[in-house]
Amino acid sequence: MSLATAARLLFRHPPRVRTLASSSSRASPPHRARFLNGRRIAAVGLASGALYGASLFAPPAILHADGDKPDGVVSQRTQSRSDLPLSALIRTYVVYSLCSIPALVDWSPTILSTLLAVPGVKQITETVVRYTFFNQFVGGDSAEEALPVLEQLRAENKGVLFVYSVEVDEQAPGSAKPMPLSAHKQIVDETLHCLDVAADFEDKHASANGGKGTWVAIKLSAMVPDAEALRRLSKYLVDTRPATTPRIAFPGCPRASDLDILSARTPTGSLTEADIAALRELREDLHTICERARARGIRITVDAEHSWYQPAIDAFTLDMMRTFNKLPTPAKRSWFGSRRSEEASTTGVQPLIYNTYQGYLRRTPEYLAQSIADARAEGYALGVKLVRGAYHPHEIEVHKAATASRMEATTPSGTHELSISPDNMPPVWLSKDETDTCYDTSVKALIALIREDVDKCAKGAPGPAIGALFGTHNWDSANLVVDELVKQGLASTDPSGSVWISDAAMQRVAVAQLYGMSDALTDHLVGRTRSTSPFVLKYLPYGSLREVMPYLSRRAIENKSVLGNGGAASERRRAASQIMARLSGQS
Numbered sequence: 001m002s003l004a005t006a007a008r009l010l011f012r013h014p015p016r017v018r019t020l021a022s023s024s025s026r027a028s029p030p031h032r033a034r035f036l037n038g039r040r041i042a043a044v045g046l047a048s049g050a051l052y053g054a055s056l057f058a059p060p061a062i063l064h065a066d067g068d069k070p071d072g073v074v075s076q077r078t079q080s081r082s083d084l085p086l087s088a089l090i091r092t093y094v095v096y097s098l099c100s101i102p103a104l105v106d107w108s109p110t111i112l113s114t115l116l117a118v119p120g121v122k123q124i125t126e127t128v129v130r131y132t133f134f135n136q137f138v139g140g141d142s143a144e145e146a147l148p149v150l151e152q153l154r155a156e157n158k159g160v161l162f163v164y165s166v167e168v169d170e171q172a173p174g175s176a177k178p179m180p181l182s183a184h185k186q187i188v189d190e191t192l193h194c195l196d197v198a199a200d201f202e203d204k205h206a207s208a209n210g211g212k213g214t215w216v217a218i219k220l221s222a223m224v225p226d227a228e229a230l231r232r233l234s235k236y237l238v239d240t241r242p243a244t245t246p247r248i249a250f251p252g253c254p255r256a257s258d259l260d261i262l263s264a265r266t267p268t269g270s271l272t273e274a275d276i277a278a279l280r281e282l283r284e285d286l287h288t289i290c291e292r293a294r295a296r297g298i299r300i301t302v303d304a305e306h307s308w309y310q311p312a313i314d315a316f317t318l319d320m321m322r323t324f325n326k327l328p329t330p331a332k333r334s335w336f337g338s339r340r341s342e343e344a345s346t347t348g349v350q351p352l353i354y355n356t357y358q359g360y361l362r363r364t365p366e367y368l369a370q371s372i373a374d375a376r377a378e379g380y381a382l383g384v385k386l387v388r389g390a391y392h393p394h395e396i397e398v399h400k401a402a403t404a405s406r407m408e409a410t411t412p413s414g415t416h417e418l419s420i421s422p423d424n425m426p427p428v429w430l431s432k433d434e435t436d437t438c439y440d441t442s443v444k445a446l447i448a449l450i451r452e453d454v455d456k457c458a459k460g461a462p463g464p465a466i467g468a469l470f471g472t473h474n475w476d477s478a479n480l481v482v483d484e485l486v487k488q489g490l491a492s493t494d495p496s497g498s499v500w501i502s503d504a505a506m507q508r509v510a511v512a513q514l515y516g517m518s519d520a521l522t523d524h525l526v527g528r529t530r531s532t533s534p535f536v537l538k539y540l541p542y543g544s545l546r547e548v549m550p551y552l553s554r555r556a557i558e559n560k561s562v563l564g565n566g567g568a569a570s571e572r573r574r575a576a577s578q579i580m581a582r583l584s585g586q587s
């Protein structure tokens with residue numbers, strides 16, 4: 001079975017209610033399927049233990065499992081990889097070897113359920129997973145334990161998008177136990193702690209230009225007792241939002257009035273009283289998180305999830321941006337005709353809050369344009385994290401099921417119920433080329449906008465009024481970001497070919513990859529650029545092994561496009577050649 005098939009298996013049933021077995025507000029598979037998914041990875045780990053026992057006791061370290069670089073691309077920075085202990089290289093080889101054996105992944109649930117039936121094997125399984133997948137993709141069991149990883153990354157001029165990675169599992173209808181009410185509050189509390197650890201780290205590593213290389217990511221569906229409340233709010237918003245011109249495809253575009261419903265005293269539409277209470281509490285919790293972020297000067301990104309949660313997620317994120325990204329009023333002309341800059345009077349980091357835009361959504365071009373217009377009209381800074389999007393196969397599957405159920409009115413309950421889209425077309429593009437074009441066009445538009453913003457601020461406008469974080473493992477898109485910065489005069493190339501990113505651009509732009517993945521690209525970007533604070537970040541999750549198991553499962557699903565299609569094999573070959581070089585004394 002390929003990783004893509006694994007993804008389809010995992011997302012076969014619709015989610016309903018969650019327990020804090022784990023994570024992901026993603027509408028994902030029912031509890032059992034997800035648990036099997038976690039077990040699948042564990043089983044893969046177990047098999048790896050048998051095959052590669054030598055790697056099991058490798059210490060946690062920063063991994064550089066590089067994929068092959070495209071022709072003509074030469075990384076200027078290989079130092080960090082050659083510093084790795086041999087044991088870490090072997091572990092990298094093990095993890096990517098396992099990811100590239102479809103049959104092993106395919107059979108792992110069976111292997112696992114057999115092994116788990118043997119007393120004492122559970123502990124062995126956990127040990128194997130810890131020393132393989134956990135150490136590859138996760139920073140540590142706690143924020144403090146992840147600090148050595150932050151330190152080492154910073155020593156390589158890499159920043160971190162730090163995230164407490166507990167997500168919430170969803171279960172099939174009727175099979176769920178209610179989630180302990182305090183579980184989502186614990187996630188909120190840990191997020192506040194995550195912010196403090198990030199800020200303390202930044203205080204210690206303050207850069208000359210005040211740039212901060214540690215950001216914090218949050219996932220809204222993990223912060224409510226039941227993610228269905230977000231889906232029901234989304235449905236309500238889709239049904240009641242005022243239309244925009246031009247029309248924006250599902251999941252639409254948030255409006256300032258979206259959260260007015262939270263003041264309602266009686267249940268409205270399919271929203272229950274409990275939903276309204278939970279969503280009100282979420283809004284308060286988010287404001288507490290944003291206040292802490294503002295006080296400590298740490299940027300927040302809000303993860304994008306499945307399209308049926310997005311209207312609600314966008315509404316809350318807009319609410320946060322309107323409050324916490326607010327810019328001072330424009331500077332007035334002085335008596336002497338010159339403009340008084342108010343940029344200096346802007347306290348803290350701007351933009352503070354970033355929403356995530358998924359390039360695979362059809363709505364993205366119009367949505368981005370509308371977001372820019374809204375931010376300008378209302379005087380707040382727009383924070384954009386641009387990714388391609390992680391849930392393409394599931395979005396297509398749910399749309400197909402919904403279309404089929406519309407045609408056959410008798411379809412029993414199932415996947416189609418997740419869809420809340422009124423559109424006939426699926427919310428996502430059907431071809432990879434369309435997603436690529438959408439992503440790259442957005443990159444160009446955002447960087448052109450950043451150029452404009454730098455010019456406006458130089459003339460006294462308050463700002464920065466726009467910021468962009470480009471999350472991608474795609475070499476062409478990542479290089480496009482750097483090329484566009486040069487083209488727009490926000491960076492310059494020296495005779496050696498190094499690209500110097502200006503401080504004005506550094507305030508507004510960063511690039512990121514997931515920790516444990518595409519380190520060749522990360523190193524290439526760090527090597528190609530020069531900056532006074534980290535321009536390239538790694539998305540670094542932390543949490544206990546049990547908590548992050550769903551995140552580990554998700555790495556196989558969300559990144560099958562990266563690890564699949566030969567990606568895992570490339571990463572494995574890269575690790576193998578480094579091991580050989582090390583053993584033969586060449587590095």
Ligand SMILES: Cc1cc2nc3c(=O)[nH]c(=O)nc-3n(C[C@H](O)[C@H](O)[C@H](O)COP(=O)(O)OP(=O)(O)OC[C@H]3O[C@@H](n4cnc5c(N)ncnc54)[C@H](O)[C@@H]3O)c2cc1C
Pocket residue numbers: 161302303304305356358360387388389390391392428429430431432433434435470471472473474477512513514538539558559561562
């Ligand atoms: C720092 C960071 C943060 C992230 N945060 C989020 C997040 O908040 N929400 C989220 O959803 N994802 C998030 N991701 C995951 C991101 O969406 C995946 O990395 C991305 O899907 C992989 O795309 P790529 O740009 O790396 O490159 P590529 O490998 O070039 O692109 C693969 C992507 O193309 C798209 N695609 C593939 N086939 C098709 C097709 N037939 N039709 C249309 N499109 C297709 C899919 O989006 C697929 O994932 C994040 C990634 C990073 C690095």
